[in-house]
Structures are given as C-alpha cells and as structure tokens.
Amino acid sequence: xxxxxxxxxxxxxxxxxxxxxxxxxxxxxxxxxxxxxxxxxxxxxxxxxxxxxxxxxxxxxxxxxxxxxxxxxxxxxxxxxxxxxxxxxxxxxxxxxxxxxxxxxxxx
Numbered sequence: 001x002x003x004x005x006x007x008x009x010x011x012x013x014x015x016x017x018x019x020x021x022x023x024x025x026x027x028x029x030x031x032x033x034x035x036x037x038x039x040x041x042x043x044x045x046x047x048x049x050x051x052x053x054x055x056x057x058x059x060x061x062x063x064x065x066x067x068x069x070x071x072x073x074x075x076x077x078x079x080x081x082x083x084x085x086x087x088x089x090x091x092x093x094x095x096x097x098x099x100x101x102x103x104x105x106x107x108x
Contacts, residue, residue, distance in 0.1 A: 021058035025051045026092060029067075033085065044074045044081070055092070063091040 032039065032047045039047070052067035066088035073080040 018058070021054045022060070022092075025054035025058070028054075029085075029089065029092075033089075041075050045071045048074065048085070055088075060092065063088045066091060 028047060028051050032044060032051070036044070048067050048071035052064045052071060055061075055064035055067055066084050070081050070084035070088060073084060
C-alpha cells in the first residue's frame with residue numbers, strides 16, 4: 001500500500017512540474033504569438049525571456065536558447081525574432097513529454 005502511495009506521489013509531482021513549466025510555457029508562447037499585433041517589442045521581450053526560463057527549468061535547453069535568442073532579437077530584427085520563435089515552437093513539440101494515461105490508482 002505504501003509503495004503505491006509513494007508511486008502516486010512521484011507521478012503527481014512529476015505531472016505538477018510538467019504543467020508548471022512546459023504547459024505554462026506553451027500557453028504563454030501561444031498567447032504572445034496570437035497577440036503579436038497588440039504587444040510592443042518590450043512586452044514580447046519580457047514574455048519570451050520568461051518563457052525561456054520556464055523551458056530551461058524543465059530541462060529543454062534548445063527551446064530555451066531559441067526563446068532567449070528571440071527575446072534578444074525582438075528589439076532589433078522582427079524577422080529573426082519570428083524565425084527563432086518558430087524554431088523554438090517546433091523544438092518544443094518534438095520534446096513534448098507524453099502524459100501518462102493510466103489512472104488505475106485507488107485512493108482511500
């Protein structure tokens with residue numbers, strides 16, 4: 001019984017961390033990209049920097065680096081910014097962790 005509870009705890013904490021970093025980063029990135037017209041360059045820079053730090057915390061170094069480059073280039077070159085942003089989104093999708101579907105846990 002205790003082993004099942006420990007395993008459930010580990011899975012829940014892992015899922016919490018995944019949602020807190022990866023899912024949040026993806027949602028924020030989508031928000032920035034879909035509202036690009038409304039944001040100014042400083043807004044996009046601040047958002048991309050935050051997204052980069054979330055990716056880095058999740059262990060996604062390549063997407064984090066690309067977001068960081070996007071944050072740096074948004075002030076000077078919109079074309080480069082969009083290119084880095086697109087590359088990061090593609091890398092993020094490649095490294096997407098599958099969420100476990102098995103839910104056969106008994107909780108008393």
